[in-house]
Amino acid sequence: MYDGETRSIALAAIGAGESLNSISKRLGVSRATLRDWRDRPARTPYPNDCPVCANxxxxxxxxxxxxxxxxxxxxxxxxxxxxxxxxxxxxxxxxxxxxxxxxxxxxxxxxxxxxxxxxxxxxxxxxxxxxxxxxxxxxxxxxxxxxxxxxxxxxxxxxxxxxxxxxxxxxxxxxxxxxxxxxxxxxxxxxxxxxxxxxxxxxxxxxxxxxxxxxxxxxxxxxxxxxxxxx
Structure with a gap:
């Protein structure tokens, strides 16, 4: 499981046009997970988000x-x-x-x-x-x-x-x-x-x-x- 901050950074990078392969290597997140976040962005709040330091x-x-x-x-x-x-x-x-x-x-x-x-x-x-x-x-x-x-x-x-x-x-x-x-x-x-x-x-x-x-x-x-x- 990944925290909400990692997901937010990844989505921002996807929106900026960075490749999934590059984001995966930089953040340590699998490309399958990145594709899931990209294809279903409306699924919020993410269930693993911290209610104190995230959303x-x-x-x-x-x-x-x-x-x-x-x-x-x-x-x-x-x-x-x-x-x-x-x-x-x-x-x-x-x-x-x-x-x-x-x-x-x-x-x-x-x-x-x-x-x-x-x-x-x-x-x-x-x-x-x-x-x-x-x-x-x-x-x-x-x-x-x-x-x-x-x-x-x-x-x-x-x-x-x-x-x-x-x-x-x-x-x-x-x-x-x-x-x-x-x-x-x-x-x-x-x-x-x-x-x-x-x-x-x-x-x-x-x-x-x-x-x-x-x-x-x-x-x-x-x-x-x-x-x-x-x-």
Whole structure:
């Protein structure tokens, strides 16, 4: 697959009368691909175009979900030819959440297949693309909790528009749901009440703050656990 910039350069050269053989040698693009671009120029936007540095389209709702998954339990790793692998670690105990993560990746980048790689106790949802760092500028050396995590303005706008999906990604990757219970005396009879409790745990204070901001936007009450006393 070629990025949108390469395609644009090739089309401009074709329009200027340069031969396909010359363009192929200069850009490293096969002549068959160049003929396809020449004969079907109206096929835009190109599905592999980056929505940040080119003219690709970014679906905001799936991206909000995927951003939460990435910040919770995702990472990028560089491979050959500047291709990056996006990995989302998903617990094998929740196959539906694995399906959701794979769907979010496919919706954000439909031009390439989404792989599921089995590991010990978890499944890695995996996708390769040169432009994953464009979509996740929070990528950097070392663990996320050891560096500053801030959202770019365009990311802030997406999260503000879809806070519920951003939270879904965070809680699905680095959260859990438990059942709490309490008792109450009603008309002389002790009754037991059960209710769900959601917990989100992340070592990055910046990611915790992003979670809290979205909870506040949705008017969802939250609190931090009391610190554990020193022995």
């Amino acid at each position: 690709g389209k970014l679906p905001p709702a799936p991206y909000a979900h995927l951003l939460g998954l990435y910040l919770g339990d995702g990472c990028l790793s560089k491979h050959r030819r500047d291709v990056y692998a996006l990995r989302i670690a998903c617990d094998d105990a929740y196959p539906r959440l694995i399906d959701e993560a794979a769907s979010a990746v496919a919706d954000v980048h439909p031009a390439r297949p989404v792989h599921r790689v089995q590991a010990v106790g978890y499944t890695a949802v995996l996708s390769y693309w040169k432009h994953w760092p464009c979509l996740f500028p929070q990528h950097g050396p070392g663990p996320k909790h050891r560096r500053k995590i801030e959202l770019a303005p365009w990311q802030q706008q997406i999260v503000a528009t879809h806070p519920e999906l951003f939270l879904r990604g965070l809680f699905n990757s680095d959260g859990c749901r438990i059942t709490n219970w309490t008792t109450r005396t009603v008309r002389g009879e002790v009754k037991r009440y059960e209710y769900p409790r959601y917990m989100f745990s992340n070592e990055s204070p910046d990611i915790m703050h992003l979670c809290q901001q979205s909870l506040n936007q949705l008017s969802i009450p939250w609190r931090m656990p009391a610190p554990t006393p020193s022995p």
